[in-house]
């Protein structure tokens with residue numbers, strides 16, 4: 383009895399200490415956030431890469447989506463709301479991708495946000511979504527469960543297009559120039575360097591991917607269309623349009639048949655999604671399993687981070703596709 387009593391007292395003390403640490407941490411985070419200066423905030427990390435290159439030495443960049451999360455099923459935390467509210471410039475793809483931000487962002491003044499998918503130079507470059515995608519669209523209108531996963535009519539993984547990244551960089555440049563006209567010289571130089579790195583890197587990646595360009599493969603979710611079209615890769619298909627929805631039995635059967643016929647060299651899982659399903663479907667075949675990271679987890683935000691991100695993704699393709707089946 384006495385033992386139980388002292389255990390209870392000890393447990394309560396630990397609980398109180400933990401609670402104190404938690405409250406203190408939250409308070410510290412809120413204070414840190416409210417005391418920082420003018421900031422660019424982006425929804426996802428790759429947009430942070432582009433913003434960091436253009437705003438280097440002008441304004442710091444913060445990213446809302448934590449590493450390891452996906453924009454397809456993320457829920458906002460109170461700290462995200464604070465971060466968003468104090469953003470001087472907010473950059474996102476648009477409500478079709480980051481639906482968890484729609485309500486908040488659309489209530490921000492228009493001159494404080496850049497919506498990539500509605501830039502006039504970007505609209506003609508948008509890739510149409512797949513048939514499966516349009517089927518999901520009908521669910522979206524009627525069923526709230528699907529609404530948060532809604533991709534829209536177009537492929538919204540725009541940051542994987544080097545062309546669109548360049549237009550994003552120009553839009554960020556123009557916004558920053560309006561915000562800090564006295565930094566024009568620095569901003570001009572940052573934009574010039576970004577474009578220089580991008581062009582140089584594109585030539586490099588094109589050369590690197592030459593030997594694997596004709597190799598067939600499947601990706602886990604339909605995210606890579608812009609990258610694949612730009613560098614001329616040969617995808618055979620994807621498991622699902624939306625990574626939070628399990629692929630259908632028919633699609634899986636079709637993929638399995640192709641794997642048995644040795645049509646594909648690789649199947650690519652993702653850092654954010656590694657379903658056991660991929661292992662199951664490849665059982666008894668010689669297909670290799672690779673990993674792609676469409677969000678650049680762990681890449682630091684600086685002048686060259688966007689280029690490093692593209693390079694990392696290219697190497698992820700190559701390290702699997704170079705193998706033989």
Ligand SMILES: [Zn+2]
Pocket residue numbers: 454539603604605623624625
């Ligand atoms: Zn996606």
